[in-house]
Amino acid sequence: MNAPEQVAPLARAAAADRAELARRLREHTRGEVLFDAASCGRYATDASIYQIQPLGAFVPTSDDDVAAAIAIARELGAPLLPRGGGTSQCGQTTGAALVIDGSKHLRRVIDIDVEARTATVEPGLVLDHLNAVLKPHGLWFPVDVSTSAQATLGGMAGNNSCGSRSIAYGNMVHNVLGIDAWLADGQPVSFGPVAGLVGRERAIAVFVRGLALRHHGEIEARWPKVMRRVAGYNLDIFHPQSERPYTANGSVNLAHLLVGSEGTLAVTRRLRVQLAPLPRHKVLGVVNFASFHAAMDSAQHLVTLGPSAVELVDRTMIDLARANPAFRPVIETALTGHTGGTPEAILLVEFSGDDRAALLGQLRQLVELMADLGAPGSVVEMPDEAPQKALWEVRKAGLNIMMSLKGDGKPVSFIEDCAVPLVHLAEYTDALTEVFARHGTRGTWYAHASVGTLHVRPILDMRRDGAKKMRAIAEEAAALVRKFKGAYSGEHGDGLCRGEWIEWQFGPALNDALRAIKRHLDPGHLLNPGKIIDPPKMDDASLFRYSGGYRTIALTPVFDWSAWDVQNNPTTEQTTAPGTGGDPTSGLAKAVEMCNNNGHCRKFDAGTMCPSYRVTRDEVHLTRGRANTLRLALSGQLEGGFTSDAVAEALELCVGCKGCRRDCPTGVDMAKMKLEFTAQRAAERGLTVADRLLARLPDMAPWARRLPRLFNLRDHVPGAKALTERWLGLSARRSLPRWRSDSFAAVAPGLGLATRAQVLDAAARDGKGVVLFVDTFNGCFETENARDAVRVLQAAGYAVHVATRTDGAALCCGRTLLAAGLAAEAKARARELIDAFTPFVDAGIAIVGLEPSCLLTLRDEMLVMGLGEPAHRLAAQALLFEEFVAREQRAGQLALRLRAATQPMLVHGHCHQKAFGAMPPVLEVLRLIPGADVGVIESSCCGMAGAFGYEAKHHAVSMQMAELNLLPAVRARPDALIVADGTSCRHQIADGAQRDAWHVARVLAAHLAPAAATA
């Protein structure tokens, strides 16, 4: 759906009541009521291909809020749609309903019973968070979905989710012990073992048992006899068909009726789940296969050894991993000579438990089994944890690379989890591969060979003939599933793309029985209508996010997005040349559309993505929310378009950390998108005085270093801070960087710097010439860093030249101008930089910078400013100080004598260093210091992010970001020397923890051995 007139009929019918619904929610609850167009747009999608405009979104703060919302919606006849992380792949969480997002507040662990190994939790709790709480008790919740960092327990129960180790632990339905919920009429119910039920719960159990009895024969005949069946409602709890019993003692648990019901029967309030002991040991056997067929055929034999997982990685993924320099060495450890090092598939066979000797025995059995099957020497044994972990990472990354295919054809998820009995797996996958080929596409296979559920996503273009092919492929896949007596819906649920297949799977009589269950529990069809019962057609184009009618507005971007403006070939995955994709926004829209809503950016690990979400937990302040907002704006679905206030709001708290550029599986680069937006908006609306002032900060340097007292007045004159907060929006709680008279320009003459001719000469003579790019921050506010960088490089035997503009002024990367939206001026600065550095670049001399955000601008933004080949050549030789030192050390060029460390060191990485994989050199360089004890703070953005943290309106969020990990880690180590290369990071550490953090150049200089120090 992509235009207002395409709003689903239900939404139109209920539109009149939206205002009243919002009014009452605001009056009677404490939750957030999000009914504006942009919020609705953000809640209109999940990780599926669908988009349906909700009535509005509601973020409850408590159970009382949920109960009140159910009551209000019932009175108004408004449908409800409970939602967790919104990572469903089939459209379960899209609907013309009031979306209730429980993931922000309803996420407590209510109780853990270590003895009984049970936990009671709220539905919005994320699986990884539960497992972090359980770990100290030696327990875990073992339904290990790959979205464990963002999937909520409520959503997992809603979908009857399954993990990689389901062969050992089962699906959600096998691990849920009880569910407290509200029915559609608002009545709270408590579902658990049937024997203990009374009242309404008992009546429901009696009703469902009656249905199961009546349909005994049909259940027996039609129900797939595989563990991985998640379609429809679990009517078979009274006549179990799953390979694995639903309960340990064979009893019936009514909570299992709600598992997999996709929010259509009740709204979950609490879940009681069964925990498992954390296995102490894991060993891995990687089996290499010469043919994909052989891999599939062997799965049935491998499971007899009792593995905890058997996971497939196919040839495409192996090749993708091999093409990546970081993953190549890892994947190669998993390959045997058996297939000449080029297997068509590998199976990762994991054994886990407490008895390591027994596990090693199982590993030996695996080797023997493969020899018996005619493939001796096909197993790589990995008994140790580190290589196992590295290999699992490669598997994940391979999938990510696959998902990052540019162009309108995308791997589409709709038959990605059919489950077939293992004896038929080889035949099934062969046949489906042929189906793909017949429809001019192909799929990459991966995942759960142990339970016959292989993920595969054919590449389809939903804007063109994708829907037609989707239907044809689905029908042929379904016929295969029927032939092999499998389950069409085996892991990710029914939602919109598999709803219509429920009746196909179970037949009309059982489908009527499922409808009777719905009618009994939700007679008004208020809960997530259109899912499981009365679903639409999977290829109803009016429900697609992208359909034939999808269009983008025309826009001339400031930056070069042509790399995304391409089309692809679904069988070869080759893309056309940049700029040939036919995008009226020259690639910007296609870059935005790379977001497939998988929700990976909702993770909470202390990596880099996404700090503003980690602080706020708001969909709007999440990379996904931002990408959706931009997509809506660029496709004419949001009033005001690309430069609207709604887009501004979504981008407001994006700190431009570039974490998404690195961590997002599809490479959504929101930092760059924000620069594009800022430039477009600045061109349209102009800038504030404060924006102009901050943008031109580098221009003030020549004056400020002459009159530092005057320029520093703001922090010394009483009342000036309050005034600048009022006039300029600069937080009164922040000190500003201090201008100094001993700037780098002032001290440079005494540093023995090489002239241009000398450095060129040194480089030609022995390669020991280097050009230092002294940025404004290190040149004006923290001169010691630039000075120490010179000392270290000179001590290591290099001639150091500091390049300037032709008029002798300091060079600037233009970052502050870019951040303010002054793209043309930034481009002019970039040109100056290129002009100044090109003679050295041509001579093969490295351009070395100190401030990550400045230096890395040369390797990132400057490449999309239309500056041509010289910009690319400069980027290829632009290095951070530590990258240069590490490189030279590795090349045996560095003659640096350092004295021993006297203090442990704790490093905080700048976001851009992390985004560009530039952290290892920092550690490498610090470890050149004899006896260095170097630790890394697991932190994301420090929260300062250029001007962001100085702004009064962002001060609180800025400090919250810092308090997530960075400041507590700094405070916890008063003994350590804090190392941080980012000027903003150092300022934040000083403000928040009153500690002086050092640039790595300063650390090295402080450890120069005396002779070298005086050299």
Ligand SMILES: Cc1cc2nc3c(=O)[nH]c(=O)nc-3n(C[C@H](O)[C@H](O)[C@H](O)COP(=O)(O)OP(=O)(O)OC[C@H]3O[C@@H](n4cnc5c(N)ncnc54)[C@H](O)[C@@H]3O)c2cc1C
């Ligand atoms: C890249 C990727 C990998 C995935 N891997 C796996 C995997 O390994 N295994 C797997 O099983 N799935 C997988 N999924 C699918 C999905 O992540 C899981 O099903 C996940 O458990 C959904 O959790 P969620 O919090 O996002 O739920 P949501 O998508 O928000 O909701 C799921 C369903 O639960 C319902 N629901 C949510 N909260 C409540 C509530 N309080 N009361 C009643 N109903 C509620 C919703 O209405 C919806 O129908 C994957 C998805 C992606 C994008």
Ligand code: SF4
């Ligand atoms: S921004 Fe990236 S990580 Fe986030 S949902 Fe979109 S594709 Fe996934």
Ligand code: SF4
């Ligand atoms: S740049 Fe950083 S803050 Fe902005 S969306 Fe990406 S991860 Fe989030």
